[in-house]
Amino acid sequence: MTEVAGTPQDTAEGSKSQRAYTAVTARIVDGTYPPGHRLVLAAIAQDLGVSVVPVREAIRRLEAEGLVTFQRNVGATVAGIDPTEYLYTMQTLSLVEGAATALSAPLIGPEDIVRARAVNEEMRTCLEHFDPVRFTRLNQDFHAILFEHCPNPHILDLVHRGWNRLASLRSSTFRFVPGRARASVEEHDALLVLIEAGADADAIERSARAHRSATLDAYLAHAQDTRP
Amino acid sequence: MTEVAGTPQDTAEGSKSQRAYTAVTARIVDGTYPPGHRLVLAAIAQDLGVSVVPVREAIRRLEAEGLVTFQRNVGATVAGIDPTEYLYTMQTLSLVEGAATALSAPLIGPEDIVRARAVNEEMRTCLEHFDPVRFTRLNQDFHAILFEHCPNPHILDLVHRGWNRLASLRSSTFRFVPGRARASVEEHDALLVLIEAGADADAIERSARAHRSATLDAYLAHAQDTRP
DNA sequence: TGCCTACCCTTCGTATACGATTTGGTACTC
């Protein structure tokens, strides 16, 4: 009865499960649902104009991806980023992103390099009046250019999942450790040089991984300084 | 480890979704549902004595993990392993397992080494009257000892997922390339020596990764020989 | 006054029901 044959204008991705998944994911990533936010099935269902069943399935998928945590008979909440979780996620991301970048490298064309360099320049100018959110977004754009050609879809998927997890905290490490931003831009340049020169996969992987590990280390050092 | 015998209640893991997930996963891994097998919701539900709703959720989770493929309005089938998929999975596994092993290494005690060595000896004797299925099982046991201490749960989870994917093909590469089995046992010994000696993480990671990559390469070479 | 208990309300978990879609077979036509 609710299924009006037609509705060709809305962004219906076919199944309502899928739509629910897309919608909730978007809201988590864009911050509408902040970390810790309680995801009430009925509320989301009503909001999307569907029943709870598709929403449940969407939540399950998000759970499997680690974007929400779930407790039986209690419900789902948007996964927070306690420091430990941040460490795990960054460590995993350094691993898979490093590999993805190395695997991509031979497939990265000159035009990609140009684009990446442009983004990095934008980041450099962004250093002046520093905006962590904007900087983080550019950072993601930069790396996306480098790893999106990864021919192994599993690894690429893992990279995306890692970035999604981090998306919960809107601004990443750079909010806490602005000093890291400048070094990051430099390392981007070095990484591009390596790729451009056709360095072997191992060198690129090491460089990309070290780049991310350094960000993690900066955060840890910062936490060490401020916490105890 | 995680299965503490303190819950003597019935086999129910609490929720029926969970039970369905566990049951279906087990049947895929143990080969009751072979690759390509069609998973009919109603049939599984009746078999488990529940309704279709929990089964649907279980299938969704399996889909997110890549163990089943799903087609809207058609249904789920157990994910097969076409050679391309095998390549991707092995490549990913070499990555995450290498890292997991390296991260575990400092936490591996002498008694673990003893156990691992025993398993490897069993594999060595197994070489005589070669049984691919048994050998593959021992191989998994061996590696499990080495990576289970991995302190990063994300990476550990990825390793488990990789192994689960491979479990679909009951006997792995060793069925096709029995010659690889002998080399594999040797490399296991070398890996144990490294860990025992407290080698640095990078060396261990390389060694573990190369070990798995070599298996993949052996398969690819074999495929090259027989296919064209 | 402070703590404990009992109740209620919110929210989840699962079953059942029904509409929607695909698929495979069969009959009809060219």
Next chain:
DNA sequence: GAGTACCAAATCGTATACGAAGGGTAGGCA
């Protein structure tokens, strides 16, 4: 005999309904 169109069975997708589990609050008792 081959191709196409149609029909029926199987199966999926989603809505609704109801029972169950948790958490919060008010009231009573020490």
